[in-house]
Amino acid sequence: MKTSQNIVRESLKELSEYFKSTDFSKAILLGIALTIPIIVGIKLDMLEIGITITIGAMLASPSDVSGGIRHKITGILLATLLSMIISFIGSYLHLSLWLLFPALGILMFSISYLAIYGFRASLISFSGLFALVLSFSNISNDLQPYERMLLIGVGGLWYASLSLLRHYIFPKxxxxxxxxxxxxxxxxxxxxxxxxxxxxxxxxxxxxxxxxxxxxxxxxxxxxxxxxxxxxxxxxxxxxxxxxxxxxxxxxxxxxxxxxxxxxxxxxxxxxxxxxxxxxxxxxxxxxxxxxxxxxxxxxxxxxxxxxxxxxxxxxxxxxxxxxxxxxxxxxxxxxxxxxxxxxxxxxxxxxxxxxxxxxxxxxxxxxxxxxxxxxxLTKENYDFEVLIENFNLKSPIFKHSLRIATITMIGYGVGIIFKIQNPYWILLTLIVIMRPTFGLTKTRSIERTVGTLIGGVLAVAIVLITQNTIVYGVLAITSLIVAFSMIQRNYRASATFITLSVVFIYALLQPDTFTVIQFRVIDTAIGAGLATLGNLLLWPAWEIESMQKTLVKSLHANRIYLEEIISYYNKKGEVSDKYKVARKKAFLEMSDLSSAFQRMTQEPKSKQKNLDKVYEIAMLNHTFLSSLASLSTYILNNPTTPATDNFNKVSNRIVENLKFAEAILSLEKHSEINRELVEPEDIFEVTYGKSINLSEVDGSEKNKELVSILEEEHLIREQLKWLLEMSKKIPKVLMETQF
Missing domain, CATH: 1.20.58 (Methane Monooxygenase Hydroxylase; Chain G, domain 1)
Known part of the structure; x- marks a missing residue:
């Protein structure tokens, strides 16, 4: 049982780690980037210009994620450029409803589809979506479209310069x-x-x-x-x-x-x-x-x-x-x-x-x-144009996600107009924040966003009832925004709570009817969350089982390459090659992807969790296989070993063949096309290694130390190979019984 003293100590430690985190420092940076242009704008009587520069900084900030400074700044600048272009186009969409809806759908699809290039590209894509949504707001409407576009560019450069400054002040x-x-x-x-x-x-x-x-x-x-x-x-x-x-x-x-x-x-x-x-x-x-x-x-x-x-x-x-x-x-x-x-x-x-x-x-x-x-x-992304062409079909989860978000945002904005929602762009904002390529993550975010908004709304009502002080509203708006951005990756529900508080207090500064703002904020979030969940459920759904074959093939292939590198090293000895270390890294990464895919599958509706037990069994077999490979390679790399025997090569090559067979099962559409006997004509392990090790000659004398060392090696190699062989036989059998 934890004592209250230990709980307090752990809480203080977690709080200390939170303040030391890069999430918190980035949130502070964003707070500075957003408030200084507004303060300067107020002082110079150019508030609208200050607000637009602030928007530019906000649109640039999603790409400020941990990594190399060159990649980070490149991402920020590309996000800024995309935001400028989309903001300029978005300024003209309100001229006609006939133009607005098809243009909204095409733009949403095109921007979302950029996420096909990986994680950093998805953040740049989000900046573009965010810019498009904000172009529907009444912020800085008095500015010309080209002026707004240029000021957003200034805001992006302002944020990039702050990010560079932070890097040089705190490089470590x-x-x-x-x-x-x-x-x-x-x-x-x-x-x-x-x-x-x-x-x-x-x-x-x-x-x-x-x-x-x-x-x-x-x-x-x-x-x-x-x-x-x-x-x-x-x-x-x-x-x-x-x-x-x-x-x-x-x-x-x-x-x-x-x-x-x-x-x-x-x-x-x-x-x-x-x-x-x-x-x-x-x-x-x-x-x-x-x-x-x-x-x-x-x-x-x-x-x-x-x-x-x-x-x-x-x-x-x-x-x-x-x-x-x-x-x-x-x-x-x-x-x-x-x-x-x-x-x-x-x-x-x-x-x-x-x-x-x-x-x-x-x-x-x-x-x-x-x-x-x-x-x-380093893992390199492929940014070739061919990637866009190859994935332009309904087999691609990102393609389906882009279609889905384009359709749902058109429906969402239509609902806002039909029911005369005060700020229909809030529905769009909720949609682009919540909607993800997978149903499980979208559902989780929808619930957390809705709950967080309700909590934020209740807290905002309580604060507004206690005080009507605009200075308090201003301080709380900035503080809430900083906390919200620092919590996005850690606790999305808490982040949604503080975002709601920040939005309410910002509007409280601009207009007196705060309770109406809270009411519409909750309604818009509920509409957006509901549409997001329904969209992922009904429109071109991407169930995890559909891509599980591809994920499993990658994991099995990575394990096989890792095993082949271990076999090669055991036979040749000498220096550990780069190929071995890259293969090890790849095997670990693919196992991580498989584990994540299985977790996402458990979040989907029960009716879509096809053969969940079998998928879990295969995932655990892969993990155990990788653990056994780690045991084998660690021993071989860290101990003087004898030359690899013919028995080792015969059994290890059979394991490789079994893994290739498992990959073939997953790659072919019909199992009947595979002509191979699952049951071996002979027990290769017993034929090569026998049932047990001969320990009759060993005693505790000094002269037997070398023999003991050899037997330790033989025991470990023998046992790990036997285990790997059993698993390599079992994996194809389980795959044959699993329907994907």
Whole structure:
């Protein structure tokens, strides 16, 4: 049970992390970007010009996401350019309803379709949609269309300059923040692994949590990778960036190490039942490593204050005594324990390396990663025109989403006009914010947006009843806006609450009838949320099961390439190739995408959750397969190994063939077209490796140390191959039973 003191401490810690986050600093920046033009406009009696510049800054801000500064500024400038063009066109749409509706639909589709180019393009696309919606408002109507367009451009440049200024004043802030988050997520991953060791724990729930953590980690890795590699490219060789890059490399290796697991938990459960102290010591070691990483994360920006700790060394020594006890009998259990110990020892070395890098060592001792090598790991988007052509069909989720949002916005604006809604563009604003390519996310956002708006409306009514002070309204409007933007990624419901408060207080400054504003705000949000949900449900719906085959193929293919690189390294030895590390990264990313796809599927209507149990089984098989690959590769990379045997190559090649078969099942429309026997004519594993390892010649003498080392290798390779082979047989069978 958590004490009230612990709850308060954790709450204060979360609040402290919130204030340190890049979301909060960006929100502060946006607050400055929005308020200064308005204040200057009031002082110079040019309020309308100030408001339009503020709109330009707001339209540029969505593209200000973490990543390389060059990509960030390019995104902001492209968002500004698109917003200028769309604002200019939108200024003429009100001239005729016959022109307005088809033009609205075409523009909405075209702008939304730009999201086909990836995440940053989707943010630029949102700026264009936002600009189109704001062109329907009565803001800055006294300005000529070309004047409004140019002032929006000024606002975008104003925001870009502030973003650049923030980067040069706090160049290390994004790196420190995302590196700290990565360390904390890795610590949480290790702690969850520690809980998984105990048989009494709910392993199904813990495995789900593990999948979620892995998804978060791979996403954060991608962001941090771009920040580190791009910043080094921009600023030349930097000791600071070089050390952070090496720390990041240790964390990537730690994730692979943390994924390593026993072949199956039933064996470890049986072993630890006989020796409960061994279980307690292994678990305590994992928890100690997790705690140490949490401490390192807290002191990342001030490493000299990092407190010393010997907890990890103490627990590692306990585990060592358990494993290498004088009474130990050489059997398969003892070999499994030895290999588990080796994994944990490697993990401890990674933590020690991180602490050493933070201790400001002599740069001549640091093996810096070359930029030419590092940039190979950046994920590149394909911006060719052919991408637009290839996806211009109903098989593309983005194409369907663009059609859907175009149709629903026309309907939404029509509803606003027919029922004489005070601000019908609020319906459009709700639609572009809520609607997403998938039903699950749209439904969740609709609920959170509606609930948040209602809470914001109630709070606004209470504040308006208590005070009618315009200064209070102004302060609350700015504060609410900053909090709202800082919470968009963290808590969308809270963000919707503060956006409502901000909008109400801004209108309260402009017109006296605040309660009418609140009323229409709630009505417009409810209409927009309802239309968004219905649109995703009825118009060209993109159910996750429709794209699940493609997602599974990518994950299986990435796992197969990763396995092939492991086989290649085990046969050739020597330096670890770039191809191996890229394959590992790809396998982790594709597994993360598969996990996310499954989560989205669970949010869809029950009638559309086709073969959910089977899909979950396949996802878990993929995850377990990847964990086993991590176990195999980690051992091979971190231990001196004997030459790969013919048995290893025969079994591993059979596993590769089984994975190719699974990919073929997913790629072909009819399973009957695949002519291959699922049941092997012989048990290849038993033919090659036999049923067990011969341990009769082993004793505890000094002369048998080398033999024991060879047997440890044979045991791990044998057990992991057997497990991989079983899973590679099971995956096609489950796929054959699944209807997509």
């Amino acid at each position: 802030a994004p790196t420190e923040y995302y590196l700290s988050i990565t360390i904390k997520l890795t610590a949480d991953y290790l702690r969850t692994r520690g809980h998984l060791v105990k048989e009494k724990n709910d392993r199904a729930e813990l495995l789900k949590k593990l999948l979620h953590l892995q998804t978060e980690l791979t996403t954060t890795h991608e962001t941090l990778r771009e920040i580190l590699i791009s910043s080094r490219k921009g600023s030349g060789k930097s000791d600071y960036e070089g050390k952070r890059m090496l720390i990041f490399a240790q964390l990537i290796d730690m994730l692979e190490l943390a994924m390593t697991n026993p072949v199956n938990y039933s064996k470890t459960d049986e072993l630890f039942k006989k020796n409960p102290k061994q279980l307690d010591d292994f678990q305590a070691l994992l928890f100690a490593m997790s705690d140490r990483l949490m401490t390192i994360s807290d002191y990342l920006s001030k490493p000299k204050r990092l407190p010393k700790s010997t907890a990890i060394e103490s627990y590692l020594e306990c585990v060592k005594k358990d494993v290498f006890s004088s009474e130990v009998v050489y059997d398969e259990d003892s070999l499994m324990l030895r290999n588990l110990y080796k994994y944990q020892k490697e993990q401890v070395k990674k933590i020690e390396k991180i602490e050493w890098l933070l201790s400001n060592p002599d740069r001549r001792q640091i093996p810096f990663i070359k930029h030419v090598y590092a940039k190979r790991f």
